[in-house]
Amino acid sequence: MITFEHVSKVYPDGTHAVHDLTFDAPSGRLTVLVGPSGCGKTTSMRMINRLIDPTDGVVSLDGQDTRSVDAIELRRKIGYVIQSAGLFPHRTVVDNVAALPRLLGVGKQQARSRAMELLAKVGLDERFALRYPYQLSGGQQQRVGVARALATDPPFLLMDEPFSAVDPVVRTQLQDSFLQLQRDIGKTIVMVTHDIDEALKLGDQVAVFREGGTLAQVATPSGLLAHPADPFVADFVGASRGYRALGFVEATAPVELADEATVRVGSRPGDAGAVDDGWCVAVDDAHAPLGWVDLRAAGEVVEERHIDFSGTVARADGSLRDLLDAALSSPTGRGLVAGPDGRLRGSVVAAEVLRHVGHGREAEVSS
Amino acid sequence: MTLNWIIDNAARIGELTAWHAALSVVPTVLGLLVAIPLGWWASRSPRIYPLVIGTSGLLYTIPSIALFVLLPKVLGTRILDPLNVVVALTLYSIALLVRVIADGLASVPHDTVQAATAMGYRPWQRLLHVELPVAVPAIGGGLRVAVVSNVSIVTMAALLGIPQLGSLFTQGFSLRLTLPIVVGIVLCLVLSVVLDVLVHAATRALTPWQQKAETA
Numbered sequence: 001m002i003t004f005e006h007v008s009k010v011y012p013d014g015t016h017a018v019h020d021l022t023f024d025a026p027s028g029r030l031t032v033l034v035g036p037s038g039c040g041k042t043t044s045m046r047m048i049n050r051l052i053d054p055t056d057g058v059v060s061l062d063g064q065d066t067r068s069v070d071a072i073e074l075r076r077k078i079g080y081v082i083q084s085a086g087l088f089p090h091r092t093v094v095d096n097v098a099a100l101p102r103l104l105g106v107g108k109q110q111a112r113s114r115a116m117e118l119l120a121k122v123g124l125d126e127r128f129a130l131r132y133p134y135q136l137s138g139g140q141q142q143r144v145g146v147a148r149a150l151a152t153d154p155p156f157l158l159m160d161e162p163f164s165a166v167d168p169v170v171r172t173q174l175q176d177s178f179l180q181l182q183r184d185i186g187k188t189i190v191m192v193t194h195d196i197d198e199a200l201k202l203g204d205q206v207a208v209f210r211e212g213g214t215l216a217q218v219a220t221p222s223g224l225l226a227h228p229a230d231p232f233v234a235d236f237v238g239a240s241r242g243y244r245a246l247g248f249v250e251a252t253a254p255v256e257l258a259d260e261a262t263v264r265v266g267s268r269p270g271d272a273g274a275v276d277d278g279w280c281v282a283v284d285d286a287h288a289p290l291g292w293v294d295l296r297a298a299g300e301v302v303e304e305r306h307i308d309f310s311g312t313v314a315r316a317d318g319s320l321r322d323l324l325d326a327a328l329s330s331p332t333g334r335g336l337v338a339g340p341d342g343r344l345r346g347s348v349v350a351a352e353v354l355r356h357v358g359h360g361r362e363a364e365v366s367s
Numbered sequence: 368m369t370l371n372w373i374i375d376n377a378a379r380i381g382e383l384t385a386w387h388a389a390l391s392v393v394p395t396v397l398g399l400l401v402a403i404p405l406g407w408w409a410s411r412s413p414r415i416y417p418l419v420i421g422t423s424g425l426l427y428t429i430p431s432i433a434l435f436v437l438l439p440k441v442l443g444t445r446i447l448d449p450l451n452v453v454v455a456l457t458l459y460s461i462a463l464l465v466r467v468i469a470d471g472l473a474s475v476p477h478d479t480v481q482a483a484t485a486m487g488y489r490p491w492q493r494l495l496h497v498e499l500p501v502a503v504p505a506i507g508g509g510l511r512v513a514v515v516s517n518v519s520i521v522t523m524a525a526l527l528g529i530p531q532l533g534s535l536f537t538q539g540f541s542l543r544l545t546l547p548i549v550v551g552i553v554l555c556l557v558l559s560v561v562l563d564v565l566v567h568a569a570t571r572a573l574t575p576w577q578q579k580a581e582t583a
């Protein structure tokens with residue numbers, strides 16, 4: 001656990017960057033510091049590994065005051081990832097990851113083979129291992145940055161806007177693969193971002209900072225959406241809070257699914273059997289849903305161009321937001337639902353999801 | 368006649384060239400070794416920087432002849448001792464290279480330095496494993512200037528009678544012959560070019576990680 005107790009930082013030029021900060025970043029959890037630019041997030045994070053020393057207050061790791069240990073030893077227990085990756089330009093990818101273990105005396109072969117494992121873990125193909133950083137895309141560099149931070153298997157990880165410098169598609173990929181990784185490794189993480197969506201998506205706990213370096217609220221993502229502490233937080237969390245909050249609610253009872261007729265690309269419309277309104281679901285060979293087909297518009301044979309891909313596919317164990325979105329985005333008003341194996345389970349209508357929203361609220365109120 | 372003189376004196380010309388090369392290269396290397404810690408010190412503090420750079424700049428303005436004459440008194444060496452030349456040229460190399468090192472280190476991307484610090488590199492480990500290697504292209508450029516400038520300054524040592532290619536100038540002058548002077552100039556030029564190319568090649572070899580467009 002990382003603990004801040006009444007921590008303040010005033011820079012030599014008189015800037016009050018952080019003011020009386022008190023909160024915990026629990027072990028094995030991802031705590032996100034979020035807030036507008038210049039509100040002291042980076043300063044707060046850097047006080048953990050003593051890149052910056054607090055003016056006042058105590059930062060401790062697992063109960064130990066960080067000032068009571070050697071700064072170098074402290075930093076070696078804390079992985080560090082920054083926005084631009086900050087890779088060593090003169091080292092290959094694999095040697096970037098192996099750098100710290102090598103410095104600490106691990107043999108070359110051992111350090112490199114461990115580095116290769118880590119690169120695989122962060123989702124970087126091994127053919128990139130011998131490239132230099134300038135030969136990688138921003139997203140690939142960021143993966144290397146994460147692998148390097150994990151090289152000595154430190155219990156703590158600090159990340160400053162790690163996914164901010166890449167385009168939205170790559171950002172989503174990086175976020176998803178990082179979430180997957182964290183489920184595996186369960187590090188105690190403090191991550192800084194200015195992006196509230198990223199904070200809500202990745203954080204187990206979100207600390208919202210406001211101008212002047214004070215803490216506005218610390219809560220779980222769903223807690224933040226449901227009960228913002230004040231107008232600043234409410235405003236920062238943004239519009240469509242109600243809808244986004246559904247992203248953190250799972251159905252408490254089984255959602256009722258309707259069966260749907262299916263058809264494959266290359267088959268004849270008649271193969272779908274009895275279809276009430278002409279629409280049926282196109283599935284692939286693994287029975288995973290692709291989209292909707294209007295059989296009345298398809299000719300002799302169902303082709304890919306007949307498929308309407310506009311609807312999203314929700315997972316049966318997904319959030320109510322995913323289910324509702326599937327229903328709302330579907331050309332038929334019936335949202336496609338797949339099982340964890342990817343196979344089509346059936347469809348759900350918005351009214352059925354909303355019925356569960358009511359239950360979810362009641363459950364939350366009574367708990 | 369031309370060829371005969373060269374052939375008759377080939378052994379001596381070779382010897383002078385070897386001396387000249389040694390007297391140019393050794394001080395450059397020594398200068399680099401001293402300039403690294405000085406330049407590092409300067410690069411770390413905005414207050415120290417102008418002090419170190421200013422002092423080393425001043426050093427460069429001392430006439431070489433004055434140094435050659437003064438140094439024996441300071442070092443207790445004989446006036447003909449090549450050590451005087453080595454020390455003098457080392458001082459000049461330091462003067463040139465301190466700035467090169469300081470600016471080279473300052474050019475290392477801030478993120479890279481910060482990442483190393485945050486990972487738990489000690490300052491000297493960071494210098495050795497990260498900052499110096501990344502600054503090699505900048506340092507290599509300065510080193511080329513230093514070694515070529517040394518090749519030219521070494522000739523001044525001829526006035527003291529220390530053997531190197533400059534000796535051909537004094538000899539030609541006293542014998543009223545142009546040939547030794549021309550041979551001396553040509554060999555100085557060749558030596559400059561060879562050393563310059565060698566340093567450049569070494570820099571390239573040390574930086575396979577540089578984008579081709581940047582090394583051009």
Ligand SMILES: Nc1ncnc2c1ncn2[C@@H]1O[C@H](COP(=O)(O)OP(=O)(O)O)[C@@H](O)[C@H]1O
Pocket residue numbers: 011012013015016017036037038039040041042043044
């Ligand atoms: N080294 C510094 N010296 C003086 N002021 C600084 C320094 N670093 C940051 N600041 C100021 O402290 C405040 C907080 O900065 P920072 O922690 O970087 O904010 P954030 O990461 O939330 O954008 C800002 O007003 C910034 O200008």
Ligand SMILES: [Mg+2]
Pocket residue numbers: 041042043192
């Ligand atoms: Mg910041």
